Amino acid sequence: MQKNVLILDFGSQYTQLIARRVRELNIYCEIVPFNKIPDDISSFKAVILSGSPFSVRGEDAPHPDLSKIRGKLPILAVCYGAQYFAHFHGGKVEASETREYGRANLSVIKDGETLFDGIMENSQVWMSHSDTIKELPANSVRIASTTDVLNAAYRIEGEQTYGIQFHPEVYHSTDGKQLLENFLVKIADVAQTWTPGKFVDLTVSELKEKIGDDKVVLGLSGGVDSSVAAVLLHKAIGKNLYCIFVNNGLLRKGEFESVLDQYKDMGLNVKGVDASARFLDALSGVSDPEEKRKAIGNAFIEVFDDEAHKIKDVTWLAQGTIYPDVIESVSVNGGPSATIKSHHNVGGLPDFMKLKIVEPLKMLFKDEVRRVGAEMGIDDELLGRHPFPGPGLAIRILGDITAEKVRILQEVDHIFIQGLRDWMLYDKVWQAGAILLPVSSVGVMGDERTYEKVVALRAVESTDGMTADWVNLPYEFLQKTSNTIINRVKGVNRVVYDISSKPPATIEWE
Numbered sequence: 063m064q065k066n067v068l069i070l071d072f073g074s075q076y077t078q079l080i081a082r083r084v085r086e087l088n089i090y091c092e093i094v095p096f097n098k099i100p101d102d103i104s105s106f107k108a109v110i111l112s113g114s115p116f117s118v119r120g121e122d123a124p125h126p127d128l129s130k131i132r133g134k135l136p137i138l139a140v141c142y143g144a145q146y147f148a149h150f151h152g153g154k155v156e157a158s159e160t161r162e163y164g165r166a167n168l169s170v171i172k173d174g175e176t177l178f179d180g181i182m183e184n185s186q187v188w189m190s191h192s193d194t195i196k197e198l199p200a201n202s203v204r205i206a207s208t209t210d211v212l213n214a215a216y217r218i219e220g221e222q223t224y225g226i227q228f229h230p231e232v233y234h235s236t237d238g239k240q241l242l243e244n245f246l247v248k249i250a251d252v253a254q255t256w257t258p259g260k261f262v263d264l265t266v267s268e269l270k271e272k273i274g275d276d277k278v279v280l281g282l283s284g285g286v287d288s289s290v291a292a293v294l295l296h297k298a299i300g301k302n303l304y305c306i307f308v309n310n311g312l313l314r315k316g317e318f319e320s321v322l323d324q325y326k327d328m329g330l331n332v333k334g335v336d337a338s339a340r341f342l343d344a345l346s347g348v349s350d351p352e353e354k355r356k357a358i359g360n361a362f363i364e365v366f367d368d369e370a371h372k373i374k375d376v377t378w379l380a381q382g383t384i385y386p387d388v389i390e391s392v393s394v395n396g397g398p399s400a401t402i403k404s405h406h407n408v409g410g411l412p413d414f415m416k417l418k419i420v421e422p423l424k425m426l427f428k429d430e431v432r433r434v435g436a437e438m439g440i441d442d443e444l445l446g447r448h449p450f451p452g453p454g455l456a457i458r459i460l461g462d463i464t465a466e467k468v469r470i471l472q473e474v475d476h477i478f479i480q481g482l483r484d485w486m487l488y489d490k491v492w493q494a495g496a497i498l499l500p501v502s503s504v505g506v507m508g509d510e511r512t513y514e515k516v517v518a519l520r521a522v523e524s525t526d527g528m529t530a531d532w533v534n535l536p537y538e539f540l541q542k543t544s545n546t547i548i549n550r551v552k553g554v555n556r557v558v559y560d561i562s563s564k565p566p567a568t569i570e571w572e
Contacts, residue, residue: 066089066090066091066105066106066107066108066252066253066256067084067089067090067091067092067106067107067108067109067110067246067250067252068091068092068094068099068100068103068106068108068109068110068135069081069084069091069092069093069094069109069110069112070094070095070096070099070109070110070111070112070126070143071093071094071095071096071112072096072111072112072113072114072116072124072142072143072146073112073114073115073116073124074112074113074114074115074141074142075565076112076113076190076229076231076232077093077112077113078093078385078528079229079231079232079528079529080110080112080140080231081093081385082231082427082525082528083230083231083238083239083242084110084242084246085256085427085430086239087239087242087243087246087247087254088254088255088256088257089246089252089253089254089255089256090256091110092425096111096124096126097124097126099126099128099130099131103130103131103134103135106135107135107136107250107251107252108135108136108137108138108245108246108249108250108252109131109135109136109137109138110137110138110139110140110143111137111138111139111140111142111143111144111146112140112141112142112143113140113141113142113143113190113191113229114141114142116142117157117192117193118142118145118146118148118149118150118155118193119149119155119156119157119193123149124142124146125146125150132221132223133220133221133223135222135250136222136223136224136245136249136250137221137222137223137224138224138226138242138245139223139224139225139226140226140229140230140231141190141191141226141227141228141229142191143225144195144215144216144225144226144227145191145193145195145225145227147199147218147223147225148195148197148198148199148213148225151199151200152199152200152201153195153196153197153198153199153200153202154195154196154197155193155194155195155196156193156194156196157192157193157194158191158192158193158194163189163190163191164188164189164190165186165187165188165189165234166186166187166188166189166208166209166210166211166214166228167184167185167186167187167208167209168181168183168184168185168187168206168207168208168214169183169184169207169208169209170183170206170207171183171185171205171206172203172204172205172206175205175206175217176244176248176249177205177215177217177224177241177244177245177249178205178206178215178241178244179240179244179248180237180240180244181237181240181241181244185236185237186234186235186236186237187208187214187228187229187230187234187235187236187237187238188228188229188232188234188235188238189208189211189227189228189229190229190232191227194211194213194227195213195216195225195227196213198213198216199216199218199225200218201218201219201220202216202217202218202219202225203216203217203218203219204216205217205224206226208228211227211228213227214226214227214228215227215228222249222250224245224249226241230242233529258430258433258434258436258437259437261426261430261434261437262294262297262434262437262438265294265298265422266294266297266298269294269295269298269299269420269422270298270299272420273298273299273302273377273378273420275302276299276302276375276376276377276378277302277303277304277373277374277375277376277377277378278295278299278302278303278304278376278377278378278379278380278420279304279305279306279366279369279370279373279376279378279379279380279417280292280295280303280304280305280306280379280380280381281305281306281307281308281362281366281379281380281381281382282305282306282307282321282325282330282332283307283321283382283450283452284307284317284320284321284324284325284444284447285382285447285449285450286428286431286432286435286444286445286447286449287382287383287384287423287428287431288381288382289382289435289440289444289445290382290423290431290432290434290435290438290440290445291380291381291382291421291422291423292305292330292380293328293330293435293438293440294422294423294434294438295380295420295422296329296330297438301331303330303331303380304331304333304373304376305325305330305331305332305333306332306333306334306335306366306369307321307322307325307332307333307334307335308335308337308362308365308366309334309335309336309337309338310337310338310341310358310361310362310454311337311338311339311341311342311465311468312338312341312358312453312454312455312456312463312468313454313455314450314455314472314475314476314479315472315473315475315476316476318334318336322334324444333369335365335369337361337365340361340364340365341358341361342463342464342465342468344357344358344360344361345357345358345456345462345463346462346463347462348462348463349461349462351457351572354453354456354457354463354572355453355457358452358453358454358456366379366417370417376417377417377418378417378418378419378420379417379418379419379420380419380420380421380422381419381420381421382421382423383421383423383424384423384424384426384427384428384431385424385425385426385427427525427527427528428449428525428527429525432445432446446488446489448479448488448491448492448493448494448495449492449493449527450495451570455468455471455472455475457570457571457572458471458475458495458496458497458498458570458571458572459471459497459498460497460498460499460500460571460572461500466553467498470498470515470517470551470552470553470554471496471497471498471517473547473550473551474496474498474517474547474551474554475495475496477543477546477547477550477551478494478495478496478519478543478547479494479495481539481542481543481546482494482521485536485539487535487536487539490523490533491521491522491523491533492522492523492524492525492527492530493520493521493522493524493527493530493569494519494520494521494522494533495519495520496517496518496519496520497517497518497519497520497560497571498515498517499515499516499517499518501515501516502514502515502516503516503555503556505555505556507555512555513555514553514554514555514556515553515554515555515556516554516555516556516557516558517547517554517556517557517558518557518558518559518560518571519540519543519557519558519559519560520532520559520560520569520571521533521535522563522564522569524564524569527569529563529564529565530563530564530569531563531564532560532561532562532563535559540559543557544557
């Protein structure tokens with residue numbers, strides 16, 4: 063795999079956005095923890111240092127040895143990275159009198175600085191720090207300021223090292239992509255060759271070499287990720303790929319049958335396995351979200367173990383894991399980023415299951431997966447499907463799981479999703495679904511009092527799932543949808559709409 067750009071993660075939740083923006087420039091990048099710099103950096107052409115929740119003034123401040131990088135490769139130090147060079151290399155960093163967070167505007171940009179080519183004064187940037195650079199590191203030149211932050215950007219003379227106090231990777235930095243392109247293309251001379259076609263060619267070649275004549279079993283869900291993974295593997299190993307679609311009893315209404323039909327003409331070898339009773343038994347009495355994921359993950363692995371034994375000499379288990387799954391499940395590659403939640407298909411297999419894992423999409427964001435799928439000719443309707451969580455409706459039923467609750471939520475979800483399609487809203491939404499809340503409310507139907515369940519509807523817009531905004535659906539649509547749900551779904555008498563963004567909320571409620 064071409065590497066090109068190395069991103070050192072100091073623990074910022076924005077680190078993944080840096081990678082996302084770099085990929086948008088058709089440049090491949092790799093994130094590693096600040097304390098795990100590769101011994102061989104010959105394949106990299108530039109380095110970006112991320113922000114961090116730490117303070118450079120703290121005793122626990124990350125303090126890596128950058129001697130094999132500094133002066134040898136172009137460096138862009140973002141936020142903590144900029145403070146790192148100042149604090150440890152002849153400058154001074156102090157606590158800000160007030161936390162510098164949110165929008166700001168560049169008030170001064172030094173003429174002739176390549177980093178700011180095409181960027182005008184008054185350009186909006188995003189600040190997020192509680193320390194500020196009072197004195198620049200040795201041999202530095204100030205190249206940009208804001209009204210409140212004198213040393214908003216600097217360059218160290220005699221080397222291609224730049225420090226910026228703001229976050230170009232965040233959407234609110236309006237010229238952030240331009241700045242990253244200036245650094246990577248104009249300063250570091252990185253080629254913009256990272257394309258879907260290139261990924262397909264490289265990945266198929268790597269899969270052929272890695273798997274050889276071995277047999278692979280893949281859990282096919284009908285979603286974008288597993289479908290693209292299946293087609294990639296099929297291109298690499300053909301008939302040695304065995305796809306299994308498991309009905310865990312937590313799918314959308316009618317999905318088990320429709321997914322099996324969907325793959326008939328794709329040339330994939332797919333077997334449907336109805337294990338719904340097994341999953342519901344495993345979830346009986348389980349309310350904690352993480353315990354649900356573990357129960358589903360364990361049942362999923364057990365089912366695959368059973369099915370794998372029916373395939374002679376199977377060696378590999380393939381999964382449609384993508385980059386946000388990895389990022390949100392563990393600290394990136396063992397780094398300092400905070401863990402948000404676990405994912406059912408991340409974290410390895412138990413000792414009794416003697417299969418190796420292959421994850422051809424684990425370094426791609428969701429929109430990149432769709433572009434790769436389009437490159438391979440996968441149907442637009444399949445590629446346009448909204449993301450659906452691996453644990454299914456289990457994490458959209460808050461509290462314990464019962465067959466009756468699954469039935470209620472399937473009916474509600476079906477009305478909501480079909481309504482989005484009927485109103486031509488489905489393709490304007492990145493992800494949508496319904497959540498069954500663990501509360502009941504008083505209602506009245508006719509002359510009778512009811513005491514039934516509350517459901518929440520959720521629809522968000524996003525590009526990669528790392529951040530998301532709620533969608534302002536038409537009131538008329540919400541009104542009709544609520545009325546239809548309450549009239550048709552026995553057990554529900556109240557519908558609410560979730561208007562939370564990510565962050566601070568997550569897309570799913572559990």
